[in-house]
Amino acid sequence: MADGPNRRAVLAASAAAVPFLVSGCRGVQVLGTPPPPAPDVRLLRSAILTEQLMISRYHAVLAGPAASSGVTAKLSALLTEHEQHLVELKSRLIVPAGSAASARPAPGRATVPASLTDALGALSAAEHAASRRLATELLTVPPALAQLLGSISASEATHVPVLDQLRRTS
Amino acid sequence: MTGSGLSPQSLTALQAALAAEQAASYGYGVVGAHLNASHAQSSSANSDWVAHQLARDSLAAMITAAGANPVPAPVAYQLPVPVSTPAEARSLAVILEEKVARAYLGLIALPEQSLRALGSRELTAAALRGAAWRRATVAFPGLATSIK
Numbered sequence: 001m002a003d004g005p006n007r008r009a010v011l012a013a014s015a016a017a018v019p020f021l022v023s024g025c026r027g028v029q030v031l032g033t034p035p036p037p038a039p040d041v042r043l044l045r046s047a048i049l050t051e052q053l054m055i056s057r058y059h060a061v062l063a064g065p066a067a068s069s070g071v072t073a074k075l076s077a078l079l080t081e082h083e084q085h086l087v088e089l090k091s092r093l094i095v096p097a098g099s100a101a102s103a104r105p106a107p108g109r110a111t112v113p114a115s116l117t118d119a120l121g122a123l124s125a126a127e128h129a130a131s132r133r134l135a136t137e138l139l140t141v142p143p144a145l146a147q148l149l150g151s152i153s154a155s156e157a158t159h160v161p162v163l164d165q166l167r168r169t170s
Numbered sequence: 171m172t173g174s175g176l177s178p179q180s181l182t183a184l185q186a187a188l189a190a191e192q193a194a195s196y197g198y199g200v201v202g203a204h205l206n207a208s209h210a211q212s213s214s215a216n217s218d219w220v221a222h223q224l225a226r227d228s229l230a231a232m233i234t235a236a237g238a239n240p241v242p243a244p245v246a247y248q249l250p251v252p253v254s255t256p257a258e259a260r261s262l263a264v265i266l267e268e269k270v271a272r273a274y275l276g277l278i279a280l281p282e283q284s285l286r287a288l289g290s291r292e293l294t295a296a297a298l299r300g301a302a303w304r305r306a307t308v309a310f311p312g313l314a315t316s317i318k
Contacts, residue, residue, distance in 0.1 A: 077306070077307070078307065080309075081307060081308070081309040084309040084310070085309060088310070131294070135287075135290045135291075135294070138278060138286060138290060139283045139286050139287060140283075143279035143280075144279070146278050146279060146286060147275050147278050147279055147312075147313070148310075150275060150278040150286075150289065150290045150293055150312070151275065151293070151310045151311055151312050151313045152310070153290060153294065154271070154290075154293045154294040154296075154297035154298075154311040154312065155297065155307065155309055155310060155311055157294045157297065157298060158297050158298055158300075158307040158308075158311070159307060161298070161301075161302075162301075162307060
């Protein structure tokens with residue numbers, strides 16, 4: 001009798017864990033993940049949009065007249081990493097063909113401050129914000145997606161000191 | 171081991187993070203020994219060394235608090251790369267940080283949000299230290315599979 005509540009709790013816990021285990025077990029590889037449920041799709045779309053915006057900002061700064069070749073090389077390296085993030089995030093987004101969601105266009109060209117110093121400051125702030133946001137979002141998504149978001153969050157955090165250093169020396 | 175409040179999966183991940191921090195605590199001693207003491211890099215090695223020792227102790231305390239025994243560090247380590255120059259010392263630091271990053275990535279897959287948050291914080295810290303030693307950033311810290 002004394003075991004009653006405990007047993008019920010255990011049963012409830014295992015019932016709740018079933019969907020998690022099912023989704024967790026199919027992703028055998030570290031990066032593998034099954035089609036995520038709706039809330040994760042929304043979150044993924046927002047992460048994809050954030051990366052697209054970030055890429056657009058980098059393109060805008062790189063297209064500006066003020067960037068020296070040294071700055072251009074460093075910004076291009078960071079841009080490449082964002083493009084890799086975007087590819088990986090998009091590969092996790094599995095939606096039915098022809099659905100409205102799959103046809104969503106990428107955002108248009110971003111506007112960045114005209115001065116290079118201000119533009120680098122804006123990029124740094126955007127990286128910091130994106131990193132922090134992913135660090136929160138990874139708390140509630142399936143394990144494999146959480147790991148991808150965590151890795152991207154860490155990568156974006158490492159962009160901040162690079163941009164800050166460029167800003168100080170530009 | 172009753173009253174732990176942590177699943178076997180979570181304890182295993184914490185022990186793996188502990189092992190990585192123990193290895194880093196050992197390895198940074200070697201890194202620091204091969205850097206010019208007057209150089210700024212030597213001071214980075216020292217502060218990174220302290221960070222890993224603190225993280226190691228914190229993980230051991232968490233494992234103990236969960237009612238389990240922290241696995242002790244090996245008496246000696248086989249370094250992943252030979253180190254006899256400052257450049258090789260920096261390479262070792264990069265490898266140590268990547269291994270630590272990968273271990274913390276394991277915490278991010280756990281059910282407990284507090285452990286995920288810890289994993290994310292420490293993964294970011296390892297990525298920042300690794301990027302400073304590498305003098306370059308990477309797209310997917312902790313997810314790289316090229317290192318042993």
